[in-house]
Amino acid sequence: MNQIYRSTGDAQSAGDVLTSGSPLSRGLKQRHLSMIALGGVIGAGLFVGSGAGIAAAGPSVVVAYAVSGILVMLVMRMLGEMSAANPASGSFSVHAERAIGAWAGFTAGWMFWTLLCVGVAAEAIGAAGIMVSWFPGSQSWIWVLLFMSVFCCTNLVSVKNFGEFEFWFAALKIGAISLFLVLGGLAIVGALPGSSAPGTANLTGDGGFMPNGAAGLVVGLLISVFAYGGLETVTIAAAESEQPVRGVAKAVRTAMWRIAIFYIGSMLVIVTLIPWNDPTIAKSGPYVAVLDHLNIPAAGQIMNVIVLIALLSAMNANIYGASRMAFSLTVRGQGPKILDKVSGGVPRFAVISSSGFGFVAVLLSYWWPETVFVWLLNMTGAVVLMVWGFIAVAQLRMRRQLEAEAPGKLVVKMWAFPTLTIVALLGILAILVLMASQPDTRVQLYFSSALAVTLSLLGYLRQRTLPTRSPSLHPVPTDI
Template sequence: MSSPASPPPAPQGPASQAPAQEDHTLSRGLSMRHIQFIALGSAIGTGLFYGSATAIQAAGPSVILAYLIAGAVVYMVMRALGEMAVRHPVPGSFGQYAARYLGPFAGFVTGWTFVFEMIVVAIADVTAFGVYMGFWFPDTPRWIWVAAVILFIAAINTRNVKIFGELEFWLTIIKVGAIIAMIVGGIVLMVIGVSFAPGETVGPQNLVDHGGFMPNGVGGLLAALSVVVFAFGGIETIGITAGEAGDPARSIPKAVNAVPARILLFYVGTMVVIMSLVPWNTITGDASPFVQIFSALGIPAAPTILNIVVIVAAISAINADTFGAGRMLFGLAEQGQAPHAFTKVSKAGVPWLTVVVMAVALGIGVVLNALIPEDVFLVIASIATFATVWVWLMILLSHIAMRREIERKNRPESAFKVPFWPVASWAATAGILFVVVLLGWFPDTRVALVVGVVWLVLLGVGYALFVKGGGRHRPDLDDHTALITLPRT
């Protein structure tokens, strides 16, 4: 990848392929299975294993409908991002697309909002990792585990991107395996009639026997929807992988088409099994449903097994967050919207300085997390909620602008066009805007909208003070044909 002032690299034949040696070239080392599991793993985190109780309490069994509605919106976001990623497989992904099709300021805000989201989420995950390790080593200071995982993730992310992809692949295999085991185990418990509550029968009838399928009405469904949407946060990381995919024209479409259905299966399947085994109004969140089910199956080490799974989920999330934030910073630097030093890469084709910055940010964040009051930290962390909505909205609007330009300038049609254009794209955009309204409507999530607006104002000031000339998008974004044939290295 060249610097912003130089032309895009020319295609090379197999004989000329070599490890990335130049200052501004990323290595294309991610295979199709890497990309599919990175996207899958980034949207399956500790929230599913521990945090699903909140959504269940709000909507009851109708939380299943909330997951289906959110899943439909996520699918359109993924398809829009997929079309742009195949057409323009560049580092920085949707940050670069927003700058190209909506203007430099939109790209600046989108890129930096995503970076900040990744930092905040990763800070929460490294803190959680220390808590989880305390399950086995209660006398060991938590900061030792936090420092250890930060150094481990930094080491992985400074190696060739293929190593990162392999780690994410195996970590996701463990997470998915735990979910499948829970679903299958839950079905077995229903067949043999094991009950978790005295006098309560088990089976699908529990989905309607306790106040109906929608016990808290439409209001409860909407309250859950504003929470459920963010369970899918992070799935946009698939766009970040396009800049290092060995064959983006083939791997991105397959991943985009496969991942949403698999995630819906895991989330919806998990919710159906849990609420069939346990009446929804008895789910308090005090204990993980996974522990309950594994224990009922006669597995005495259920808490230990779950602790291993959530540790894996935390490491996977920190790894993916570090990767995503680093590549976004690389793209911002190419646009002149971040320090130019972030474009320098190692001989392995990795932007090493962005990894160092992420490691330092995580270290500082953990210190702040220990020092500042908890309520202040929660206010800061709420930007992650707003950031997910903002990034998805920018993806959809960038895609709509790109489609309009293709039609207006009679450019070649995309190889991976979104379905049902333009109706589905505008419907998904309306859905995202509706979620923004929900954020402001419910008191529990209102702080996310307030903090988000403040964040946008701060970015506006930063843009005016530090970005000279507004920045610029990559020149090769003007001609998609130069990108589909980018070389593998």
Template sequence: MGATTERSPSIGSQHLGDGLKQRHVVMLSIGGSIGAGLFVGSGHAIAEAGPAAVLAYVFGSLLVVTVMRMLGEMACAMPDSGSFSTYADKAIGSWAGFTIGWMYWWFWVLVVPLEATAAAHILNGWLPEVPVWQFSVLVTAALTAVNLASVKNYGEMEFWFSIIKVTAILLFIGCGVAAIAGFVPSVHLTPWQTITGHDGFAPRGMAPIVGALLTTMFTFLGTEVVTIAAAESENPAREIGRAITSVVWRISLFYIGSILVIICVVPWNNPDLTRLGAYQAVLQAFHVPYARLITDTLILVAVGSCLNSALYTASRMMYSLGRRSQAPAFVTHTTASGVPARAVLASSLVAFLACGANYLAPKYVFDALLSTTGAIALLVYLVIAVSQLRLRKRLLAAGPLKVRMWLHPFLGILVVLMIGGAFAVMVASEDHRREVIATLGCCAALAVAGYLRQRRFQA
């Protein structure tokens, strides 16, 4: 089973370019898993579960690392811009690839208005004379233009976004370790007292840790984008292999390292964790001047990066669906530089409509749309696990694997069982039941449409 990478574009062709360089893919693999959720959302997870929230990040990290290893095994053998949607197509059936592909596209299209609004509120705080909705439109339009120009433009912007995010996190962790070790005279910390002195390590028991785990899974979604982007690099299999093998230390350092610093510095019941965000609360505890400006700038960078990736990922998934005749054929046409411009514009148009719903329609309308993607992370991970388990024999028959899943098939089966358990917990929880039912309902409707389409083509 050879590589199916599309390249060598020409005017009016249906092939993607290969404009991503090694440094782009490396920074995409590092920065792709770092969103605004780390800077802000981590505070909500800690406030929900106490210092024990670090366990949610550890368990979530283990699950994501395992799933990425499974995805890497398939992606190195079959690099494709459709990534796990293409593999589901081959492993389970075209109805499965159709379903998860459109669900994933829908998720990233809805991410755009969320991130655009977050960016707009920050910019509005700096320039209050410009309305929030205008900033939202301008940010979305600017990043649409970036994605229309060339994949190199997208890669270059993500490269610098990632450089800023990674540098900031390393400085944050470094300063935290120095302060905890007592090397900062103006900061006096008692880490053990901070962790255990406010009703213990798990002040609300184990149940909130499961809720925090569900939050962290949503935060990690985006790590898999590197397997989509690497299909537009000069050597997809090599770049994917490098990215997958480094995912362990990346997630461990950035997420778990940051959470450990936060729970050692700020008590879990400090309202600043949710009011200001975890990073700003820590910076203020360190008496860092302009803490709000620094964190707002970091969040703006993270939001811009996520919005940029959302448009890129949605367009490539739509393009891949079109190549498999699961989306209108016109979205497969590319420009001279290998950009699926029609897929970019179609995804952006739906994103703009979602933006309109966010601002003009009653709040429950956009909330209802958003709930249809609430459990998408678990759904994507489940599809990846099942696909790898079913494709392993076919992959081995095609030749030696550059990346191999650990302890196959036992670890893969364990992942499937863990995800099934997480869905059961979500259904049992009043806080998450609505979103999982909405997500599975939307998925079921797409699955029926995909199955009927499959039957029609087989007839």
């Protein structure tokens, strides 16, 4: 029988996976991390949600994805700097606690945990919808139960299972998007049989490059920001890899070209090949519309398979990320003690509780779809931006501490510090202001802010009244 481990005291502080007595396994190989870093950026938000961005911004959606992509690259560079210096399964929650205070780590960590668990529910519902469309006589809840059970069980067995699933999911997504970009590129230059080069007609026609003006560009920007969610998981996973420092460093250093190719490149192909207001974009989605335009047989079903893979991949990653965040918080004295039990190198109670919360959220979507479930979705609407804010503030404060105490840990450095860190922080604040200006996102901002304030107050009260296991800067293995 596997030994049950419960962390005790400072031996498992915020650097919860790097101490010599680490209970978590290092079952992820470099190939797992590399593929997670490559494929994690490609989500259902890109395949499905980008249609709304195109409808709002027109061809200027390329600019929207480029601007938000630059912000994401800055955030990931900051997170990479801190994670390479001190890899931990709590990632930015650990860094926020070290740099700002225990209340900040508590708030960022539980906000992100809530986001991931609600995401599991949303992705399970979406995947079940695709399966019901293929098997009309089946019930949605059966598919939800099946998918959640499979990924809960695989995450319970070992971290290697999570890595293997994500490896193959990511490989399929990368293959699909790469083929789409190749076909689209050939069609743009007129090299695809049966196609002619469209030139700039679709970029400048039908109202011009910005058909809905600055307001449309703003909406497209807001939509594009949330399509990048999920990149943070690689810094959580790196802590359980064979070479955590090398894994984080490599993932962050390749973030720029991944974002440029997969996101910005896709948007450019779509708006160049078909008019931004083509009705098939709203009806079938932008990728299906382009494949139909290129006369690819069974384009709709091909994209359904790809979207299903993206949804299942996100479910798997979110269960993993939520369980590790809950474990890390509990190890630091900021969660229910049962969640810090580890068996076979896996925090199994954290996996079960995270999956269970997600399943409860699914039930809420059936029982109260227009009230409680909508509230949950709204509460997590701006969480990613707020987490990015914690990352920026933490890096701004921690960089100087690292330079003074452990300069050798700065394997990955934020560009033009502190200028670009401040620019990123101002960019995050600007997007939050833009959210407040738009009716569709204003409610999400209010609900997310209420969650943040509530958790901040709870975290502050815990910091004042309860002892916490203060994080310290532990030595890091030299693997790079």
